[in-house]
Amino acid sequence: MKRQFDIAITAIAPLIWGSTYYVTTEYLPAGYPISMAALRALPAGLLLLILARQLPQGVWWARVFVLGALNFALFWTLLFVAAYRLPGGVAATVGAVQPLIVVFLASTILGTTIRLSSVAAATIGMLGVGFLVLGGGSTLDSIGLFAGLGGAVSMGAGTQSLNVAPL
Numbered sequence: 384m385k386r387q388f389d390i391a392i393t394a395i396a397p398l399i400w401g402s403t404y405y406v407t408t409e410y411l412p413a414g415y416p417i418s419m420a421a422l423r424a425l426p427a428g429l430l431l432l433i434l435a436r437q438l439p440q441g442v443w444w445a446r447v448f449v450l451g452a453l454n455f456a457l458f459w460t461l462l463f464v465a466a467y468r469l470p471g472g473v474a475a476t477v478g479a480v481q482p483l484i485v486v487f488l489a490s491t492i493l494g495t496t497i498r499l500s501s502v503a504a505a506t507i508g509m510l511g512v513g514f515l516v517l518g519g520g521s522t523l524d525s526i527g528l529f530a531g532l533g534g535a536v537s538m539g540a541g542t543q544s545l546n547v548a549p550l
Contacts, residue, residue, distance in 0.1 A: 401516075403462070404471030413467055420459030428455070446544070453541030461534035468527030472516035477531030479512035480505075484539035492543050 411419055428451075432438075439447045465474045482505035489495045
């Protein structure tokens, strides 16, 4: 029974994540990516601050700033730009390049070895997302594509930022 519960809980994350593109294009006012990014990230951040009941100390102020900039402010803003300018399937596929970006950033920043299995898994995942969500006749917008790639790079860099020497 626990296995089925774990699978069900794990399935919720992609469902919620995938709804971002649909909700953005169908229900949110167009042209406000920074406002939408703030509305998406700020409530969760405030809730975490209330739950933690403490502010960062020392070097963690710089780390929180970098993490907040890369993983939230920049990432969400670029994600909403991509969601406004691209069909949801295209935006999702562009965002699915993030694991591949993380593999290469980890090699560059941390000096880890790039393994063929990691590159293959990330590529297969990206192709899988494309097969699932891309429809025929998808239009491509260069600003939306660059925003989607920029968001993936931003989040990928944010996942590596804590592994770098202290700021």
